Amino acid sequence: MAKENADRAERLRRTLANYAYRYYVLNDPQISDEAYDSLFRELEQLEEAYPDLVTVDSPTQRAGAPPAEGFEKVEHPLPMLSLGNATTPEELYAWRERMLRLLPEGTALNYVVEPKIDGLTVVLHYVDGLFVLGATRGDGLFGEDITANLRTIRTLPLRIPLQERGPAAPARLIVRGEAYINKAEFVRFQRQQEELTSKRYVNPRNTAAGALRNLDPAVTAARPLDLWAYRIVLFEGEGAPEGQSHALAYLADMGFPVAVDQTKLFSDFDEVVSYCEQWADHKDGLSYEVDGLVIKVNNFGLQERLGYAGKDPRWAVAYKYPSAEATTKLLDITVEVGRTGVLTPRAVLEPIHIGGVTVSSASLHNADHIADNDFRIGDTVVIKRAGEVIPQVLRPVLELRTGDETPWSMPERCPVCDTAVVRYPGEVAYYCENAACPAQLVRRVEFFVSRAAMDIAGFGSKQAELFVKEGYIEDIADIYDLPKHRDRLLAQEGYGEKKVDNLFAALQSSKQQPASRVLTGLGIHFVGGIVAELLLEHYHSFSSLAGANVNELAAIDGIGPRIAESVSVWFAQEANQRTVARLAQAGLQLSLVPKVSEGVQPLQAKVFVITGTLPAWSREQAAAVIKEHGGKVTGSVSSKTDYLLAGERAGAKLAKAEKLGVPVLTEQALRELLGLSAALDSLG
Numbered sequence: 001m002a003k004e005n006a007d008r009a010e011r012l013r014r015t016l017a018n019y020a021y022r023y024y025v026l027n028d029p030q031i032s033d034e035a036y037d038s039l040f041r042e043l044e045q046l047e048e049a050y051p052d053l054v055t056v057d058s059p060t061q062r063a064g065a066p067p068a069e070g071f072e073k074v075e076h077p078l079p080m081l082s083l084g085n086a087t088t089p090e091e092l093y094a095w096r097e098r099m100l101r102l103l104p105e106g107t108a109l110n111y112v113v114e115p116k117i118d119g120l121t122v123v124l125h126y127v128d129g130l131f132v133l134g135a136t137r138g139d140g141l142f143g144e145d146i147t148a149n150l151r152t153i154r155t156l157p158l159r160i161p162l163q164e165r166g167p168a169a170p171a172r173l174i175v176r177g178e179a180y181i182n183k184a185e186f187v188r189f190q191r192q193q194e195e196l197t198s199k200r201y202v203n204p205r206n207t208a209a210g211a212l213r214n215l216d217p218a219v220t221a222a223r224p225l226d227l228w229a230y231r232i233v234l235f236e237g238e239g240a241p242e243g244q245s246h247a248l249a250y251l252a253d254m255g256f257p258v259a260v261d262q263t264k265l266f267s268d269f270d271e272v273v274s275y276c277e278q279w280a281d282h283k284d285g286l287s288y289e290v291d292g293l294v295i296k297v298n299n300f301g302l303q304e305r306l307g308y309a310g311k312d313p314r315w316a317v318a319y320k321y322p323s324a325e326a327t328t329k330l331l332d333i334t335v336e337v338g339r340t341g342v343l344t345p346r347a348v349l350e351p352i353h354i355g356g357v358t359v360s361s362a363s364l365h366n367a368d369h370i371a372d373n374d375f376r377i378g379d380t381v382v383i384k385r386a387g388e389v390i391p392q393v394l395r396p397v398l399e400l401r402t403g404d405e406t407p408w409s410m411p412e413r414c415p416v417c418d419t420a421v422v423r424y425p426g427e428v429a430y431y432c433e434n435a436a437c438p439a440q441l442v443r444r445v446e447f448f449v450s451r452a453a454m455d456i457a458g459f460g461s462k463q464a465e466l467f468v469k470e471g472y473i474e475d476i477a478d479i480y481d482l483p484k485h486r487d488r489l490l491a492q493e494g495y496g497e498k499k500v501d502n503l504f505a506a507l508q509s510s511k512q513q514p515a516s517r518v519l520t521g522l523g524i525h526f527v528g529g530i531v532a533e534l535l536l537e538h539y540h541s542f543s544s545l546a547g548a549n550v551n552e553l554a555a556i557d558g559i560g561p562r563i564a565e566s567v568s569v570w571f572a573q574e575a576n577q578r579t580v581a582r583l584a585q586a587g588l589q590l591s592l593v594p595k596v597s598e599g600v601q602p603l604q605a606k607v608f609v610i611t612g613t614l615p616a617w618s619r620e621q622a623a624a625v626i627k628e629h630g631g632k633v634t635g636s637v638s639s640k641t642d643y644l645l646a647g648e649r650a651g652a653k654l655a656k657a658e659k660l661g662v663p664v665l666t667e668q669a670l671r672e673l674l675g676l677s678a679a680l681d682s683l684g
């Protein structure tokens with residue numbers, strides 16, 4: 001049995017690593033997300049039951065490390081050098097001349113040309129195929145040990161080779177690469193963060209740098225970091241690659257992400273130069289940011305012969321493009337309203353072609369940014385699109401001021417609903433506090449039904465937009481009145497009976513979501529999942545929370561004055577109070593402690609463990625139901641467990657419960673026991 005479990009765990013680890021590689025590195029998924037998750041859960045359960053089976057290369061260990069106090073210093077095995085630059089064809093030819101002078105006459109050179117990725121250098125150590133250490137570049141001689149953070153990068157192989165066939169890993173391998181955030185992921189992340197925290201993430205590179213050096217790997221894991229590997233720093237073992245193109249192919253074979261599509265081998269230097277010149281137009285189309293190309297002599301023997309000059313290798317050069325800057329007119333500054341009511345000023349620009357795209361508007365971030373730079377409407381402004389995904393408005397050209405420019409200030413009232421705008425002390429952002437502000441509505445609905453909050457299947461941005469547009473939803477609470485519009489909804493394109501019924505069933509079952517999710521879903525500034533739980537642990541219900549004053553709130557451990565202020569302002573709004581009352585009426589869980597039915601509760605002090613996939617409830621929902629009826633939920637099965645609530649694909653916990661003689665319940669059995677209606681309640 002022990003051997004069987006160990007074998008199964010090993011197979012699961014390998015299989016999951018391969019699926020993740022197909023998905024993240026090759027963009028060629030082999031199985032559905034659900035099937036992947038199911039295998040992942042099986043491994044988690046096995047490891048939970050047999051902790052000895054946990055290995056450092058297990059995919060379950062990517063984000064498991066606790067926050068660190070600081071980073072240890074790591075000495076690099078060789079200095080991590082930098083690169084010299086060239087910006088013109090002449091400089092490229094001069095670089096080649098310098099090399100040829102140092103080599104015997106007639107030496108033929110081949111060149112590998114690669115994208116120069118705009119990220120952060122990372123140095124990855126593998127011993128017998130296992131990822132054991134990862135460091136930043138630091139000063140080139142010493143870096144910092146950021147192993148736990150690097151583990152969270154899903155494209156970084158924790159063990160090589162990924163495939164069992166092919167050559168085995170060398171005894172020691174040290175790889176240099178670049179950690180970065182891809183453009184689309186950055187934009188998505190930036191939007192999401194703006195909503196949640198009003199914190200600004202200016203560009204992918206700085207965001208990646210912050211993520212890599214965060215002391216808490218859980219924060220790093222939440223950043224969309226990615227990796228390109230581009231150099232073998234050290235190789236101990238048989239079959240070392242002999243040149244750069246071979247090394248890249250080797251790294252790709254081992255399972256590293258390598259930008260092979262964008263890499264070219266040349267023997268003719270004129271071709272290298274014209275490729276460099278042409279490539280400028282091409283780079284904006286890539287999914288990641290590059291600030292040029294790197295040209296390397298292919299042959300490692302020749303690289304060694306050429307050696308280094310100062311901190312730069314003689315055998316490589318970076319061809320850099322000047323960053324695209326241009327001037328245009330700032331026609332107007334408008335204000336956009338986000339989900340949490342954050343007001344973001346936007347520049348309306350005279351359209352201008354820059355760095356391959358036409359730019360006609362750009363974020364101005366916040367009022368301070370405008371004041372600090374003294375942007376005025378009518379100014380000629382410098383805008384930049386370097387590697388940047390998003391064009392940046394850099395500064396006004398003061399020399400061109402005529403005196404007709406108008407200074408700007410944040411409007412005192414919301415441009416959409418005319419509610420007075422508020423600014424919290426110490427915050428840069430201004431807010432519209434009106435929960436019913438129509439501009440916020442679609443985004444609020446989107447958030448309420450999202451995975452982070454009520455997790456209503458079949459309800460996303462498209463639905464939110466439609467339902468608001470059609471007037472079905474004017475307030476969050478209207479979401480639960482959607483069944484009233486059944487007939488009109490059925491008349492909409494793409495809304496068949498089945499789809500509509502599924503949606504309504506999902507709405508109905510979301511009513512079982514715990515109160516903390518409802519509170520999160522309301523989108524009160526600074527109240528995310530963790531704060532919501534904290535607040536409810538303290539106040540137990542929405543009604544007592546609503547009655548709390550700022551000082552009481554701020555006295556709670558973990559609740560700062562900003563959160564306290566925001567919560568009390570929110571609950572003081574009449575419109576918000578109405579929303580909460582209607583949600584209560586719809587049957588949502590608005591208290592942590594169940595409304596105590598008379599006498600002893602049915603599950604008084606009974607200890608439950610939940611495992612597997614339940615037919616209708618999520619595990620969290622099931623736990624809420626159990627707690628509501630007086631029971632307790634713990635994580636592992638022991639002789640103290642009273643019941644195991646088991647769904648499909650229950651693994652180790654079920655086996656253990658059976659062994660210990662712990663009674664096993666299905667979701668249906670528990671519903672019957674508690675006198676609850678069957679799953680997928682019929683809708684009245």
Ligand code: IVH
Pocket residue numbers: 080081082083114115116117118119120121178230231294313316318
């Ligand atoms: S080779 C001795 N290749 O550019 C080898 N570097 O400006 C030197 N970089 O610190 C590095 N993409 O972080 C190399 N394909 C690539 C690269 C690359 C990005 C970065 C690297 C280095 C910086 C030098």
